[in-house]
Amino acid sequence: MFNPNPAANGNCTIVFDIDEQKYLFVSESFYSLFEVGADHLRQSVDFLIGLVKPETFAGIKQLTDGLAMNESIQMTYHLEAGQKQLTEKRTLAADGLTGHKIILSNITSALDGVHTLIPFSRPGLSEQFLNSLIDSQTNFLVRIDINGKFSFANRRFFKTFGYDEADIIGHHFSKTTIPQDAQLCQDAFVDCINNPGKIIRLAHKKPAKDGSLYDTEWEFVSIADGNGSVVEIQGIGRDITPQMQMREEALQMKDSLEALINNTQDHIWSIDKELRYMYMNQAYVEQVTHLTGVKPYKGQYSYKHEGFSRQVTDDWTVYYNRALSGERYDIISESTDPVSGQRLYYEVSFNPIYTAGGDVIGVGCFGHNITDRLKIQKELVGQNERLRNIASLSSHELRRPVASMLGLIGLMDHEDFYNPENKEIIAHLFTVSAEIDTAIRLVVDSTIAK
Structure with a gap:
């Protein structure tokens, strides 16, 4: 239900259900504004617990407990970590969907405020405000009854997928599910019904009215009545199609690069600061296996398995450490083909791998077979x-x-x-x-x- 990805905004909105003692809505910017992780809200029924001084928290709680329906308080407080100053407008209202008492918190940074009561000017404004809040969100908000039929969807859902209320409300959620994901969605629905209060995460493709597909990511939680019986399921979702497209393009690029690297006869590999293999292309794996009879694998200490002599291990340890100290250089590596007995010569370049901060975290190595070249050079001489x-x-x-x-x-x-x-x-x-x-x-x- 809560999105742990922070936004860069300097304000946020929080909706807390007093009757159910749980959060109904939290802006994505909450996590960056308060500098906390996603687990903070799951562990606290009041988001200020542990973030402000105990005496400040006690004063805010007293003001909140004294609120009348449709009344607000505005207050300014400092967060203990980082001394950030925030202004919060906290309102006691009624949820227009369930009738439960809710606390609406609108929080901004770096504003001066005072502990004052600001009553609503006319009845019913809180419900209008909540509906406006729900419809203005970039995330999807839906509710599904225990029969699997939509009972509510916000404006963002309808706008994105092109449906009207008549197309969705009262219809089974499978209407917005592709056949390939039907069982996945059904399992999530059953899991949510059987585990009240548990957050069920789901990622699947959702079809629009025009047939186009969107990649979506959801968090569902069941809603129970006073007797503890589940009456509805609420879901908050978001469109992750652009991210998935970028991921797909990145994977395609990675596959293309991988194919290019593995189709060359040159040896390409890298090691970390502990001299363990981070990457090896196919040509390198095949050559090491051919020379030693032992196949290298990722995570193994380079040139330290039983296929290499102690002298080879010592030599390559020196080579790697030179590069790990920041030196970029080339060597000629000599070995003997165990089958033909032919001497093999490789020109190997060592290249330090740097972080953005300039620290060396590994070494990239490139080996090129120069046996034929040296043979030709010898013939020319x-x-x-x-x-x-x-x-x-x-x-x-x-x-x-x-x-x-x-x-x-x-x-x-x-x-x-x-x-x-x-x-x-x-x-x-x-x-x-x-x-x-x-x-x-x-x-x-x-x-x-x-």
């Missing part, structure tokens, strides 16, 4: 080394015999080929040719990766 070797061979081992050959050719007697000296030169040319062949073989061998 080897290729460059071979090219340098080829250049060296070309400039030394090959150029020397070529220069010798050119010199010998220049010494030959081109006029008299049968000159005896040419025979000796040709012999030297054969020797130089063998040296050139050897150098060429060295060049060819250097181009082949070993």
Whole structure:
């Protein structure tokens, strides 16, 4: 019946049934204005108990007990917690629906007031005021008899769902219930009948007259007569469609992000200040399971299960603590595939996770497999080394015999080929040719990766 969500208003309205000793209505702003939780009203028959000094409470009670029907008092008091000053106009009236005596309290902050009696100017105004109060609320107010038929609904209910009184009053509550929620609503109704005074909460989709659906949230409580027999059920509800739409959009966004994260081969995980896993994507879970034979799970201490060696545990504890101290950095992590025996290399970045206040509450980690990249880099380094070797061979081992050959050719007697000296030169040319062949073989061998 009471909505624990505070509003930011500086005033509120409270309606208390004296005969039933329970609250009929409390503005949402009550909780923020008095700085209390929802349990405060459930534990007190007077909302000021424990909030003002005992002597102040005694004075207010005396003034309230002395009120005549349709009379009011206006008073100012300070709350003990926070020293907030409030002005309350308290009126004794009659509930136009039940005839019970009720106390209407209109409370505002930071107003000067005096303990004075302010009588109503004409009879019946209290009932008009209560009806106006009920119809001006942004929440729904309905009453249902023990046969499950509507006996009352406020203006907000009719305006939101598009019904007329003739469509609702005297009709069973199932008229405003979709088939999927019929049993849920019936169970709440029976629970309320069987538990007088107990607040029954219910959230369900309610159809409007035009067929559109609204997400609603309700609190129902049974109303008993003087003999303790339940005669009606009163419900206060609110439209939570915008909140549910936002929640649905947030869930869809979360699912899309989750799908994106789990469809990457990169490893993504996070840990809290105690080094326990807060999140792991599918690629990370699968890789850790493959490397260690033990599947990690959320809440487990990272790198501390039996699949990791003590050295690995110590190393990662150091890595995490560096990030928890606010450092953002990268490392190269090396491991061995237990099946293929291949060395695996991952570039891992550590990123501190901060609160809005700037405190580090965890670490987000991103790992990318760079095994192939390092392999290519190694091949490029080897290729460059071979090219340098080829250049060296070309400039030394090959150029020397070529220069010798050119010199010998220049010494030959081109006029008299049968000159005896040419025979000796040709012999030297054969020797130089063998040296050139050897150098060429060295060049060819250097181009082949070993």
